[in-house]
Amino acid sequence: MFHVGGARSALYNWAVARQSGGTFVLRIEDTDAARNKPEWIEGIISALSAIGINDSDAAFEGPYFQSQNADRHREAGLQLFTSGRAYYCDCTREQVTERTGSQQLGYDGFCRDRGLAYEAGRAMRFRTPDEGETVVVDLIRGEPAFPNSAIEDFVIARGDGSPVFLIANVVDDLDEGITQVIRGEEHLSNTPKQQLLWEALGAKPPVWAHLPVIVNEKRQKLSKRRDKVALEDYLAEGYLSEAMVNYLMLLGWGPGGDQEILPYEELERLFRIEDVNGSSAFFDVKKLAAFNGEYIRALDPEAFAAACAPWLVAPYAPWKPEAFDQAVFETVAPLAQTRVAVLSEITPNVDFLFLDEPVFDATSWAKAMKGDAAEVLRDARTDLAAAPWNAGDLKAVLEAVGARHGLKLGKAQAPIRVAVTGRTIGLPLFESMELLGRDRVLARLDAATERLAAQ
Known part of the structure; x- marks a missing residue:
């Protein structure tokens, strides 16, 4: 399912791409077979389309599939090995822990100068510089610096030769001409490693922008195990896509002034990635419902009646199909329109009209x-x-x-x-x-x- 945080990130990328005459690139990172199913890919594409991001716009490109670029990922790894920026390692996790005395200290560089060639079971590690620091220029967070001494020699290819996400991501960005990477702040810790890979491959890193984490009312990061986080769930409950877009755009950024409910075109015009706040953004479901109610009330009566249609039939409607009277519903719809915050609320508002007896609360x-x-x-x-x-x-x-x-x-x-x-x-x-x-x-x-x- 498409996380609302991913939807927010997509909208910010979309706004920047369209503002600059650039391209929004959809890439499906599908190298993990256990997390890759065709219906999930369709879900991503469908969810993006629901918030106005689709291939009917010239700014849209893709989808590309990471698995189709596997040969290039391997080539890049071999390029780093040949240039001395990577080496092979046959250490097991247990051996590293035994030498360092801790599972928390990371790799100790044991194989750096052993000159190992590739054999099945040997991982490839990137040779992190011993000195200095890696400075990430971030449009939202300034220029955080990461001491290279604190970055372990990280794995870029597994023992079976398959590249890991870090290098695959960098190579795909290079091949697809990515110039700006706008994503959640949980990826910031990966950024110095990716930036080192960009530089080692002889390329200039992209512009980075790491968005604030989205939290619930307890200031906890939104979690699919605890919170309702799927965009599809909100749309299925009767939140209008226009209201969702408007609200998601404001999670970390504001257009200035007192007006918050604005059409996407105006939000896009005003949006500046540099103005995004680095502090966590509260996903306030009550405020979202209030936004949605405003959008519902702005619909003309015919559009509102049409939008309610999915909630007037099974499995939502408790009445018999033959008991429903469209003319009666259209008469009462304008009265209901001023009272519902989400479209699914239409069912309990009108059920008494089509049931033999009311359902007593x-x-x-x-x-x-x-x-x-x-x-x-x-x-x-x-x-x-x-x-x-x-x-x-x-x-x-x-x-x-x-x-x-x-x-x-x-x-x-x-x-x-x-x-x-x-x-x-x-x-x-x-x-x-x-x-x-x-x-x-x-x-x-x-x-x-x-x-x-x-x-």
């Missing part, structure tokens, strides 16, 4: 059906039986019922609302009653009265 029932609720239900039932059936007259009836019981309209209508819709919160009551029709409303008032008496 236990908390709502307990809250509304107390005190003189039974008397209010009976009086309302009597008066509604003879009332003109339109929202205005229905409201007047319940105001009069409430007045007889010394209740304001809000208190008087609570048991009626729960009897009719099953909940204390939802669509406007009187418009809902008008749509349901007199017979269905009176039948629900009778059923609620009987249930209350039985309790």
